[in-house]
Amino acid sequence: MKFLFCCSSSFSSVSQIETAIDGGQNHQNFHVFSSNELKTATHGFSSSNKIGEGGFGSVYKGRLQDGTFVAVKVLSIELESMRGEREFISELAALSDIKHENLVKLIGCCIDGTSRYLVYDYMENNSLTHSLLGMGSLQCWQFGEISGSYTSDELSLKKKPFDSSRWDCFACKKM
Numbered sequence: 001m002k003f004l005f006c007c008s009s010s011f012s013s014v015s016q017i018e019t020a021i022d023g024g025q026n027h028q029n030f031h032v033f034s035s036n037e038l039k040t041a042t043h044g045f046s047s048s049n050k051i052g053e054g055g056f057g058s059v060y061k062g063r064l065q066d067g068t069f070v071a072v073k074v075l076s077i078e079l080e081s082m083r084g085e086r087e088f089i090s091e092l093a094a095l096s097d098i099k100h101e102n103l104v105k106l107i108g109c110c111i112d113g114t115s116r117y118l119v120y121d122y123m124e125n126n127s128l129t130h131s132l133l134g135m136g137s138l139q140c141w142q143f144g145e146i147s148g149s150y151t152s153d154e155l156s157l158k159k160k161p162f163d164s165s166r167w168d169c170f171a172c173k174k175m
């Protein structure tokens, strides 16, 4: 069963979120997914769909029924410390009502028993580069040329293609 609800930065607990969900309030930018929808979208959270691992859980690429690509973050909750739950609530509170071109968009969530999922717009590898620099597919050495001089360590990187997942790249340090 699907619900849409009104996002608010005042969420402080899962029960508040569930109340909002049960209230069935509408909000066009946010969607409460069923776990089945997310399982279908990610081929059952298969390892081939896994695109990353963060401090709070794994991230999977998925495709919704309407064809939209999404990134689904699966939060693992530590029952003793409730770590993961806090991340879920604070991410919802912080991002659910913010829209900015340089921020990945949180488009929905899912609560299924003790499982928590956050659903974001899927960002292609170089889309952050696009957003931050507005220069399309940029190479490190090009950015280096734009940003000025190199140290000797930096020279070894200057011909390597820019990879937005490598934020230790010298070009990014200079930003």
Ligand SMILES: Nc1ncnc2c1ncn2[C@@H]1O[C@H](COP(=O)(O)OP(=O)(O)OP(=O)(O)O)[C@@H](O)[C@H]1O
Pocket: 051, 052, 053, 054, 055, 056, 057, 058, 059, 071, 073, 104, 120, 121, 122, 123, 124, 165
């Ligand atoms: N919206 C997205 N689109 C594409 N890939 C994503 C998206 N969100 C996360 N990823 C991938 O999943 C990885 C882990 O992301 P996640 O947000 O869980 O952790 P993090 O930001 O790297 O670290 P932390 O959990 O400590 O904040 C990212 O490094 C990225 O490769």
